[in-house]
Amino acid sequence: MHSFDWLQEKLNRIFASVKIDSQPKELYSPIDYTLSLGGKRIRPLLVLTGCDLYGGDPDNVINIAIGIELFHNFTLLHDDIMDQAPIRRGKATVYKKWNTNVAILSGDTMFALATGYISQTKETVLAEVLKVFTLTAKQVCEGQQYDMNFETQENVSIPEYISMIRLKTAVLIACSLRLGAIVAGAPAKEKNMISEFGENLGLAFQLQDDLLDTFGEENKFGKEIGGDIISKKKTFLHVKAMELANGRQKEELNRYLSSPTIPPDEKIRKVKDLYRILNIEEIAKATIRDYFDKALQCLAHLNVEEDDKKEVHEFANRLLIREY
Amino acid sequence: MHSFDWLQEKLNRIFASVKIDSQPKELYSPIDYTLSLGGKRIRPLLVLTGCDLYGGDPDNVINIAIGIELFHNFTLLHDDIMDQAPIRRGKATVYKKWNTNVAILSGDTMFALATGYISQTKETVLAEVLKVFTLTAKQVCEGQQYDMNFETQENVSIPEYISMIRLKTAVLIACSLRLGAIVAGAPAKEKNMISEFGENLGLAFQLQDDLLDTFGEENKFGKEIGGDIISKKKTFLHVKAMELANGRQKEELNRYLSSPTIPPDEKIRKVKDLYRILNIEEIAKATIRDYFDKALQCLAHLNVEEDDKKEVHEFANRLLIREY
Numbered sequence: 001m002h003s004f005d006w007l008q009e010k011l012n013r014i015f016a017s018v019k020i021d022s023q024p025k026e027l028y029s030p031i032d033y034t035l036s037l038g039g040k041r042i043r044p045l046l047v048l049t050g051c052d053l054y055g056g057d058p059d060n061v062i063n064i065a066i067g068i069e070l071f072h073n074f075t076l077l078h079d080d081i082m083d084q085a086p087i088r089r090g091k092a093t094v095y096k097k098w099n100t101n102v103a104i105l106s107g108d109t110m111f112a113l114a115t116g117y118i119s120q121t122k123e124t125v126l127a128e129v130l131k132v133f134t135l136t137a138k139q140v141c142e143g144q145q146y147d148m149n150f151e152t153q154e155n156v157s158i159p160e161y162i163s164m165i166r167l168k169t170a171v172l173i174a175c176s177l178r179l180g181a182i183v184a185g186a187p188a189k190e191k192n193m194i195s196e197f198g199e200n201l202g203l204a205f206q207l208q209d210d211l212l213d214t215f216g217e218e219n220k221f222g223k224e225i226g227g228d229i230i231s232k233k234k235t236f237l238h239v240k241a242m243e244l245a246n247g248r249q250k251e252e253l254n255r256y257l258s259s260p261t262i263p264p265d266e267k268i269r270k271v272k273d274l275y276r277i278l279n280i281e282e283i284a285k286a287t288i289r290d291y292f293d294k295a296l297q298c299l300a301h302l303n304v305e306e307d308d309k310k311e312v313h314e315f316a317n318r319l320l321i322r323e324y
Numbered sequence: 325m326h327s328f329d330w331l332q333e334k335l336n337r338i339f340a341s342v343k344i345d346s347q348p349k350e351l352y353s354p355i356d357y358t359l360s361l362g363g364k365r366i367r368p369l370l371v372l373t374g375c376d377l378y379g380g381d382p383d384n385v386i387n388i389a390i391g392i393e394l395f396h397n398f399t400l401l402h403d404d405i406m407d408q409a410p411i412r413r414g415k416a417t418v419y420k421k422w423n424t425n426v427a428i429l430s431g432d433t434m435f436a437l438a439t440g441y442i443s444q445t446k447e448t449v450l451a452e453v454l455k456v457f458t459l460t461a462k463q464v465c466e467g468q469q470y471d472m473n474f475e476t477q478e479n480v481s482i483p484e485y486i487s488m489i490r491l492k493t494a495v496l497i498a499c500s501l502r503l504g505a506i507v508a509g510a511p512a513k514e515k516n517m518i519s520e521f522g523e524n525l526g527l528a529f530q531l532q533d534d535l536l537d538t539f540g541e542e543n544k545f546g547k548e549i550g551g552d553i554i555s556k557k558k559t560f561l562h563v564k565a566m567e568l569a570n571g572r573q574k575e576e577l578n579r580y581l582s583s584p585t586i587p588p589d590e591k592i593r594k595v596k597d598l599y600r601i602l603n604i605e606e607i608a609k610a611t612i613r614d615y616f617d618k619a620l621q622c623l624a625h626l627n628v629e630e631d632d633k634k635e636v637h638e639f640a641n642r643l644l645i646r647e648y
Binding site: 107123130138141145148 | 345347348350351402405406424425428429431432433435436437439440443444447448450451454455458459461462465466468469470472473
């Protein structure tokens, strides 16, 4: 396969030349704004990777790559409304910069555009591509709904949490790789295995995100540390802590998180202290390692060049430790 | 072709047996609720009609028919948030009955489901079907954006207004008929002509809606008369009146519409009086007749059985005068 640097270069050129409509400007300016903020474009890169790994021409999945990135950004636009998130990629979110109606309708338009791009795929695989994509889209919505449900759900179990992030995050990573493999004509067994690789990688990635939000270094993570604690988000760390805490510790944790008077810094420190007592950081790291190992096992089973597996392994590593 | 009664019967059976997922219930209950409210299912009926007219088996477009109805209902869910509409089909709208987040995410899910259904079409025509559908979806979003823009836009011209309802309403009517014709294997010329028929019928239908909202009979129209006046909606009647009014009349109309003190009944009466002076009802009727005639000319040009044209003509009539 081509190197990730080569694929990334290709993607940059593609996204620099994507032409979206411009009228009415109230609809298309927010789309332009969103795409111009960039992001890492991990999902389209994985579309190209899935295709390239099985000897397909990356040029054959450009439209799918663009469509998947548009779809992902559409979900961010709508999630930011629902989560009332003011900042994304260091800039004001669309619903904050414009308003909720704009974010709803621009998001809808991005979903329509995404499907339009993905539909521009060679006809022999189109039905399969769309079946996978539309199922994934539905699952991502389900994941977001479970995530919102957790806000008011008193007890969230670890299996429930994993199931939520599988739907909300991991299936789209899996879908991206699978769509590439489909277009390249990979056999069913390979398509399933590369999906499983993607799903486990996606779970590890999301759990790592939870971990870094509380225990990461600010300049490396790119977000303020402790945001999840301040917003009382039911992350893996929180769910695990509630599972392991005794009655007094549970009560303490709830009191810290709900307190309107404890200053943010102190709140973060107190919660982290409790997490340390409960060994949460190590447990999280071990769980991430588990899912990452599962991903690597899937990778080992793929019927592709050993050198390519190494390249993918290396890339997955960089993704996980946020050096990509 | 089969009779409209036969097609309608078929549709009723189809929608009675559509099985949508159920978990998480917060996501799927609103979808269930929306579909259970029914509506006239005009668009799926037109999908079946387009196919049937060209000798296709209506069974081959069932998934498209379901998908188009799901898509239409998705747009209603999101429009009702943006327009802050409390009632739809005599019942509370989803965002009112649940909340905005639910309406956003259930709507998104319906869009995903819609695309999933439409993608289950025979492979030889799938690319064309999806190209038409995704273009239409994008146009419907554009139409809704223009409609929202009009709320704060001081001068709206008749061509701007027609262009808005073409996007917001007419293209989906055209798309429904065209998708049916595509699956039936109709030639390009026929597909274009039946689209044009649908677009003109859609324009006539929407203008009729504007007319009936102000000059209709309550028990026949099914909505309270004068709603557009109370909500200061820039309908065809309003746009036309502003075009024809002299300075004093314009000032009067604006004063009535904006007055927080004039009681609703009196406001409606006063605006209607002004509309009568300006002959708006007759102008609207003539415009509707124009678009309906254009639709009938397209119908006359179709290369289908004369008896079938009569059947479609009769159905279009019933649609327009709301006896369907």
